[in-house]
Amino acid sequence: xxxxxxxxxxxxxxxxxxxxxxxxxxxxxxxxxxxxxxxxxxxxxxxxxxxxxxxxxxxxxxxxxxxxxxxxxxxxxxxxxxxxxxxxxxxxxxxxxxxxxxxxxxxxxxxxxxxxxxxxxxxxxxxxxxxxxxxxxxxxxxxxxxxxxxxxxxxxxxxxxxxxxxxxxxxxxxxxxxxxxxxx
Numbered sequence: 001x002x003x004x005x006x007x008x009x010x011x012x013x014x015x016x017x018x019x020x021x022x023x024x025x026x027x028x029x030x031x032x033x034x035x036x037x038x039x040x041x042x043x044x045x046x047x048x049x050x051x052x053x054x055x056x057x058x059x060x061x062x063x064x065x066x067x068x069x070x071x072x073x074x075x076x077x078x079x080x081x082x083x084x085x086x087x088x089x090x091x092x093x094x095x096x097x098x099x100x101x102x103x104x105x106x107x108x109x110x111x112x113x114x115x116x117x118x119x120x121x122x123x124x125x126x127x128x129x130x131x132x133x134x135x136x137x138x139x140x141x142x143x144x145x146x147x148x149x150x151x152x153x154x155x156x157x158x159x160x161x162x163x164x165x166x167x168x169x170x171x172x173x174x175x176x177x178x179x180x181x182x183x184x
Contacts, residue, residue: 002058016042025097030104089164116145
């Protein structure tokens with residue numbers, strides 16, 4: 001797991017490493033990128049890399065966390081859920097290489113876990129208003145995160161001309177306005 005913390009020098013070095021990784025991801029497949037290439041592209045020492053990250057997948061996880069942190073900052077406490085979903089797609093469509101690297105590194109579980117947290121925080125008012133127990137709430141949040149992850153993957157790999165609003169509208173047409181809970 002990455003070890004950055006709040007140390008300004010570590011943050012600066014981590015950003016350089018991320019920038020180097022981003023440059024490499026634009027020109028070659030994630031699986032072909034080596035730590036040596038990342039170190040060379042980022043102009044940091046190998047020791048600095050390993051002081052901050054265990055491997056290249058740690059760099060991708062750190063980048064993912066940064067994107068989710070930006071999403072959380074964009075969303076206020078009362079942001080409409082359609083706006084939240086559209087913002088999610090805006091951010092991740094601008095980070096296609098990172099998203100595809102997460103998939104290629106088999107880190108989609110981490111992505112869905114982080115997305116579940118964001119959704120859970122954003123939609124927790126539903127749990128109380130509908131009266132869901134903890135178990136059903138966890139199912140709801142994790143299934144919602146899996147659907148959004150899959151929609152993002154389809155948008156990036158098959159319909160990359162679609163805008164975030166197009167994707168959100170398509171999901172609303174298919175599954176109803178966000179959020180929807182079906183009660184029996």
